[in-house]
Amino acid sequence: MANVRAESNIPRGEFGFEHVPETDQSFENALEKARTGERLTVADGVELLTTGTNSPGIDIGRKEMVLEAADRRREVVVGDRVTFVANLNNNVTTACNTGCLFCNFKNTAQNFEVGGGEHSGFTKTPEQSREIVADARERGIYEVTSVSGLHPGLTLDDEHREILEASDRGDLNYKPPSAYETDPRTYVEHLRAMNLPRIHVHSMTPEEAYHARRGTNWGYEDVFRKLQSAGLASVPGTAAEILVDEVRRVICPGKIDTNEWLESMEAAASVGLDMTATIMYGHVENEMHRVMHLERVRDLQDRTGTITEFVPLSFVHRNTPLYERGMVDAGATTHEDELMIAVSRLFLDNVDNVQSSWVKYGDAQGLKMLSCGANDFMGTILSEEITKRAGGEFGEFRSFEEYVEMITAIGRTPAERSTDYRQIRTIDPDDSPFGPELGPCADGTPLLR
């Protein structure tokens, strides 16, 4: 298969980036280091991700060698089990004015105002969220993942609202809740509402944490402590996108910068919260940016040790401003996706779990990723808005039955996990029903759609 080459979808030379995939390393040396488990440099990572920078495109034979090295490493680090979690996504609001060019989850916040325009979005009350979580809990779910738009009326708590009310600064992305058709309430109220007994609330991305302290002199630690006492248990490491500012300036100029994202995550870690980390790739960035991002995540994990899993999120381009404005033609190719999973496994020698997102890759490719370095296959989620609105078509629910069947079909061992991976229950494929069993109401009864 050597010398068969495939094009990548990476735009070259269009955005005038300072960082480009050029190195003094050779592919062979980098591969050798990857195989022996020596810590990789950024140059090594770039060689592996590009299958050698000395010629364009992806060399298919070399790609297979990288995938194999990653698959072996996965086996050494976490063994043969493929984990998944019984969870639910509950997004609170889609109102957001941040304007990220890769996002079609958001709806213009002005349209949510009393007498505002048409919109297809939503703002849920804490009471509605509580009911949604309570129903899912009855069915056996024990984790709720909640990420939302940065609604201008949303504040940390009443004290935060009073500070923003009293401020005459016009740059705080704030409007009084009374201006809106549905009062967005406060982060604390939403967390309290979702925090039912023994439910793990996974919420408050670094971008949301920034929103929850805007216009105050509170540190991130103070904010995360307050959120924690309202029920927050761990933080989703989204809003990371690509942690290189020259890329952020193109795709999300309204978002916090790399340092702010890292500061927020470190603060969450310092108050004792676990977190995930992500990369959203396959748009305008190149391989150098992808590996610089991995290095920033690895450094953060060296400092904190609190990252439970790494989730590569492949950009879904269809309904996004980046695509509609002609800034990108497509997302990552399948070869790029596989290499992203593999190099994440090889580069992040201090993060145990790499997730394959079936929402992004679909079932067949999602399963393939489990032999490219990934070991976790996400969760049941029950509902999905972010990928669906961007044009993704891989569904919103995976039952334990489907999980067990799919994972067994590739010769691996299915296992239910808690959000923090501290509990992992191996499932015997000959002993149905398969659960869930780890949650407060998880008595083994199947989760039906």
Ligand SMILES: C[S@@+](CC[C@H](N)C(=O)[O-])C[C@H]1O[C@@H](n2cnc3c(N)ncnc32)[C@H](O)[C@@H]1O
């Ligand atoms: C939609 S935001 C919601 C939370 C919050 N507004 C924030 O930005 O942190 C969550 C994440 O979804 C991911 N996302 C959004 N649009 C996407 C797309 N078209 N393809 C892949 N991932 C996407 C991004 O990584 C983003 O940080």
Ligand SMILES: Nc1c(NC[C@H](O)[C@H](O)[C@H](O)CO)[nH]c(=O)[nH]c1=O
């Ligand atoms: N990869 C995606 C996730 N991952 C989140 C996990 O399923 C889970 O919440 C986390 O592992 C903590 O236990 N969630 C999505 O909504 N969409 C994805 O693409």
Ligand SMILES: N[C@@H](Cc1ccc(O)cc1)C(=O)O
């Ligand atoms: N919900 C996010 C992904 C995500 C959320 C939480 C995580 O811990 C990891 C990933 C999306 O659909 O893109």
Ligand code: SF4
């Ligand atoms: S990614 Fe988050 S912050 Fe950016 S526009 Fe979408 S919802 Fe808003």
